[in-house]
Amino acid sequence: MSQMRRKNYAWVNLIVILCLLMVIPQTQAYAFQSNMNREYVLTSVQTVKSSYDVIVVGTDPEGVIAAVSAARNKLKVLLIDDRPRNILGGLMTLGWLNSLDLNKSPRVSRDFPAHFLNQGLFQEWYNLIGGTSFDVNRAANALNKMVVNEKNIETMLNVKNMEPIMNGNKIEGIRFVSKSGQNQIVHARAIIDATQDADLAAAAGVDYTISREDLGEPDARVAVTLVFRMSGVTDKIWNDLKKRKGANGDDKSIWGYADAREYVSSNPTRVKIRSLNIGRQEDGSLLINTMQIYNIDPLKPASMKEAFDIGNKEAPLIVDFLKKKYKEFSKLEYAGTAPELYVRESRHIKGEYRLTMADLMENRDHWDAIAYGAYEVDVQSMTHQYAGSIVMKPQQYGVPFRSLVPLKVDGLLVVGRSASFDTLPHGSARVIPLGMATAEAAGLAAKLAKDNNMTFRELSKSKEKIAELRKKLTKQGMDLRMVKVDKPLYTKHKDYPGLLTAASIFITVGGYSNTGWKLDEQMNPLRFYYSIQPFYKMFPKQFPKKSVLKIPDLNPHDPITLERAAYIIALSTGIETKPETALQDLLKHSWVSKDTVKGIKDPAKLTNGDSFMIIRDVLKNFAGIEFK
CATH class of the missing domain: 3.50.50.60 (FAD/NAD(P)-binding domain)
Known part of the structure; x- marks a missing residue:
């Protein structure tokens, strides 16, 4: 197309838009x-x-x-x-x-x-x-x-x-x-x-x-992200980016580059990057979702401005790192950051x-x-x-x-x-x-x-x-x-009621395959101790004291016995007890059920599932809290 014809088409487009504006009363147009x-x-x-x-x-x-x-x-x-x-x-x-x-x-x-x-x-x-x-x-x-x-x-x-x-x-x-x-x-x-x-x-x-308030962490904030742009992408560069070892992708998306996490932040406690999520644009650029900015309150404008300040400072530094570390990025140029932040979580209404x-x-x-x-x-x-x-x-x-x-x-x-x-x-x-x-x-x-x-x-x-x-x-x-x-396999396990409780208070994760619970693997004293810490954050009225902190020798390499677990969890209820009588005290008050104890195969080596069932019983029978 000749330069003159291009100019004519441009004038025609302008006239069409102006006509549209003239026939729309009391409006402002955004083309x-x-x-x-x-x-x-x-x-x-x-x-x-x-x-x-x-x-x-x-x-x-x-x-x-x-x-x-x-x-x-x-x-x-x-x-x-x-x-x-x-x-x-x-x-x-x-x-x-x-x-x-x-x-x-x-x-x-x-x-x-x-x-x-x-x-x-x-x-x-x-x-x-x-x-x-x-x-x-x-x-x-x-x-x-x-x-x-x-x-x-x-x-x-x-x-x-x-x-x-x-x-x-x-x-x-x-x-x-x-x-x-x-x-x-x-x-x-x-x-x-x-x-x-x-x-x-x-x-x-x-x-x-707000955020993780229902987990007893009202001040916790999920990282926010400032997406940035790099320009100069060609088909060859895109294919090279996609073919790099550790990367996956198609004609629109690339994900991977886990070793990008080696990036050394200029402000390590406030911003870092993870592996890259890359989306291709039609103008020869790509958008990269990788930056994580911490301790930002999305409901406070001043905090959001701070996130932009942190992100805008860090983005060109990240780009320099990518260009030096990966030859596939070397010919691309930094092209700015997004006008808005990616905020993942703030309020959860009560419905x-x-x-x-x-x-x-x-x-x-x-x-x-x-x-x-x-x-x-x-x-x-x-x-x-x-x-x-x-x-x-x-x-x-x-x-x-x-x-x-x-x-x-x-x-x-x-x-x-x-x-x-x-x-x-x-x-x-x-x-x-x-x-x-x-x-x-x-x-x-x-x-x-x-x-x-x-x-x-x-x-x-x-x-x-x-x-x-x-x-x-x-x-x-x-x-x-x-x-x-x-029906998921984990729901058929005898300790599933305990697993549901454990997952709901976020003391275990299953991962993508839903197998990370490891219900039949061994629990240890230190992990059991940390597993009951959510009690104090989530249910402070029922668990106001932290007498469990007096427990010595929480060795992560030892198995935990039923007697020891009973003593740790009994102290969390605030009762006066001894290691050798704690289990009987819990059974006497019906805070741990006889069926749960009967279901423990080896009292000398509790499994994760055994432990989750004990935790479930105490939350249900002592605190009146049940996840179902």
Whole structure:
């Protein structure tokens, strides 16, 4: 094409965009340059209507899907965001998290390509972007397309000072300041909070826990990540990166490079890197998810700014390291960091149902399941000294509609990673594809609640209406079938009740293969001692004293006897006892059951399973705490 013709085409494109702007009253347009065949222009209204059927707060993928779902069910929707964003997609398109943690169905190969759980609007979007990793421009444009094609959606971006309008315990709308500085109020029968941190729900008074608070660690924070870009990628360089020993990949993604962990950080207690997750972009660059930044509170702006400062300083140093260590990186150049941080965990609302480790361990379905998960329970690094772990890998589990319905506050649903999940199962349920499925269900639930003049809470308690919700979701393209899977081997073990307790208080992990529990292997005194330490953090009212600290000689090379274990755990209850009488004291109070003692094959060498059963008994019978 000649230079003159290129200039003419450029003028034509400009004229088309200007014409679009002229015919859209009271709007501000954000044109997002795309690699797709057509540009979809996202418009942000300057003035909202006085009311809508649904307000969706947050433009992360979950928010977009909730809005589209509601709009396709003939509801008038306002999609609104109070972050400084001009495009849709949030964590994926501005946090540059372009490699998806996918929920693959257990009924087919878990390798790519695979059948994904839930499908529906997630699958519709995924078909537009494709691959194990995606181009962030293409992903944003695909979301834009889905919104622009719905006449029932209006979008407003860059608002400030958003807060809920409450009538008692019911949220009836929001007030905010628009980008142009106007104070605005809008009402709606239904509000869907699709923000990453459940910000609107928290402002409305919804109860929640923070991060690992339910494990007794309210101040613990999962590492946040700042994704960075490298430019200059050619097909040859990409293939060389993919072929390196220890790396795996395809035409869109590369993962591996475990020896990158040798990188020496400039601030070792605050930032380090792990193995590399690399996603290819269509502009000849790649995005790298590897950086872990510690001790960041995602609910405090000053702390988030600090994370950016740390990450922006470290990113070019990491790039220099990669270029020097690997010849495959040597010709690439540093090209900046993502506009937003990748935050994995913050609030967990308290809902009508709280997803538990038991749900995942037993691959449970629920009568009101509106989405399904299958991703591994991935507990990310908390400090520079702890690398994180895979607690276990479920085959398939249901997420109840009740987990979207907050306690106490009516008129509100919460979708995405801040829904009602315990912190450990959140390690699986937090992934974006599952969040998009919960969002699709929320959008349709708003229609069902309106048509039946029900609150979301009333809907969540109606088996008849939930069955109708599931049926309608299936009709609009979601796959809500629970695959029949074999009962996991670990659930057939005689000590499984103890294992369930141990996994729920995070004193054991099974890994990707669910075999790391090692129930029949030997326990030692030091590990047993550490296994009961969560008692004091998680249940301080029942276990207020740490008299167990007086126990000497906790040698990790020795076996632990039943008598010694009984003495250690009896002291944790606060009773006066002796090593030789502790077991009888526990049996006398029925804090350890006779069946548990009878099931111990060798009292001189307790196994992990034996130990977990003793721990389970004391929590259940002494403290009144049972995981089931």
